[in-house]
Amino acid sequence: MAKQPSYSFSKLETDEKCPFAYKKIYIERIPRAETEPLVIGKMLHELAAQYLDRLIGAKLQTDWAWAEQLTPKEAPDDVFEIWPRFFNSFILPPMESPGVELKLAFDRRWKPTGYFSDDAFFRMVVDWTYRQGELVVVQDWKSNRVIPETVEINLQLRIYGWGVREATFPTAQEILLRLHFLRYGADREVILLPDELATVPDELDKRIAEIESRKNFEPTPGSFCGWCGVMAHCPVMAQAIVPVNILYPTTREDAVKAATLLLAIQTMDTELKNNLKRYVKENGPVPVGDVVYGPKVSISYELDPKEITDYLLNDAGLENDQAWGLLNLTKTNLERGLKKLRRKDLIPKVLELAPSKPTESIQFCKVK
Ligand code: SF4
Known part of the structure; x- marks a missing residue:
């Protein structure tokens, strides 16, 4: 007997973003290439889950030394930057009934079932959930570059809230859904009420019926292109960019062509941005699928380390190592600061105080 199809939010999202990608990945079963955003997201999720398991198992609020040794030897640069920022500022809150990377599944009638059961029709993995008295918290790690101002209560969030309530905390009245943006250590929260969860199974039935009756699988370029893997x-x-043999080189000749193209793209990048910015200033934003190239306002803060640590230690009551751990001192900042003070002579001595380790990145360098 043919295996029943099963679904997940990422399957639904792929179909919504680009039916062509859905067809390639889920119908033709073409293996997805590991795009850098996917690798970064996957590694950070795994690191966060292992660290949470460690803290919960050992009943600790932090364990920076343990987290430090968990740092992978090889990873995209973003992981080396984001991971220490996360564990240096993360403090495990008091909680009951925690679940880390909680695997949930539902059958066709939307009743909980085993994740690996034959009747599992819809599956989800919840990054982290726990109870604090009457409140159920569902936390999702995000590795996105963009943080929304407010959280839109979309189907994905309601699926998580509904799934956790149905399978784990059936009496929960309110569910706090927290998105933690790992790149910036920032949270966005929203409360999900029973009314907002009640329609989830019907909405899922409707979306799945649309997918199962789809005949047209057109490619729809947009923000998802960096993630699709096909x-x-x-x-x-x-047609738009480069032949496939150069995009995915397997011979030295194609690799040289790919490196030449990359060099050209890097040079063109600034030029393209400058010209496009000029166009946007004169003519307004430029839409491409579900994204738009246009002005974005962000707020920057000139944080004074002395003022902030004084406040955290004396007014907010944080411990010395907690407060100092929040200040992210980089070699570049240090060098820049000491050069400004005309004390470049201090740089080697200060660097000697810190443990160092070599990291490798692949990029263009001068032939020696
Ligand atoms: S590159 Fe973009 S348009 Fe093409 S399959 Fe992927 S998501 Fe669809």
Whole structure:
């Protein structure tokens, strides 16, 4: 007997963002290339889950030394930057009934079932959930570059809230959904009420019926292109950018062509941005699929380390190592600061105080 199809939010999202990508990944079962955003997200989720398991198991609020040794030897640069920022500022809150990377599944009638059961029709993995008295918290790690001002209570969040309530905390009245943006250590929260969860099974039935009756699988370029992992098979991208053999080189000749192209792209990048910015200033934002290239306002803060540590230690009552751990001192900042003070002579001595380790990145460098 043919295996029943099963669904997940990422399957629904793929179909919504680009039906062509859905067809390639889930119908033709073409293996997805590991795009850098996918690798970064996956590694950070795994690190956070292992660290949480450690803290919960050992009944600790922090364990920076343990987290430090968990740092992978090889990873994209973003992981080396984001991971220490996360564990240096994370403090495990008091909680009951925690679940880390909680695997939940539902059958066709939307009743909880085993994640690996034959009747599992819809599956989800919840990053972290726990109870604090009457409140149930569902936390999702995000590795996105953009943090929304407010959280839109969309289907994905309601699926998580509904799933956790149905399978784990059936009497929960309110669910706090917290998105933690790992890149910036920032949270966005929203409360999910029973009314907002009641329609989830009907909405899922409707979306799944749409997918199962779909005949047209057009590529729809947009923000999802960086994540889809099937760009090499995409007719739109092949025409728009580069032949597949250069995008995914397997011979030295193609690799040289790919490196030459990368060099050209890096040079063109600034030029392209400057010209496009000029165009946007004169003519307004430029939409591409579900994204738009246009002005974005952000707020920057000139944080004074002395003032902030004084406040955290004396007024907010944090311990010395907690407060100092929040200040992210980088070699570049230090060098810049000491050069400004005309005390470059102190740089080698200060660097000697810190443990150092070599990291490798692949990039263009001068031939020696
Ligand atoms: S590259 Fe973009 S348009 Fe092409 S399959 Fe992927 S998501 Fe769809």
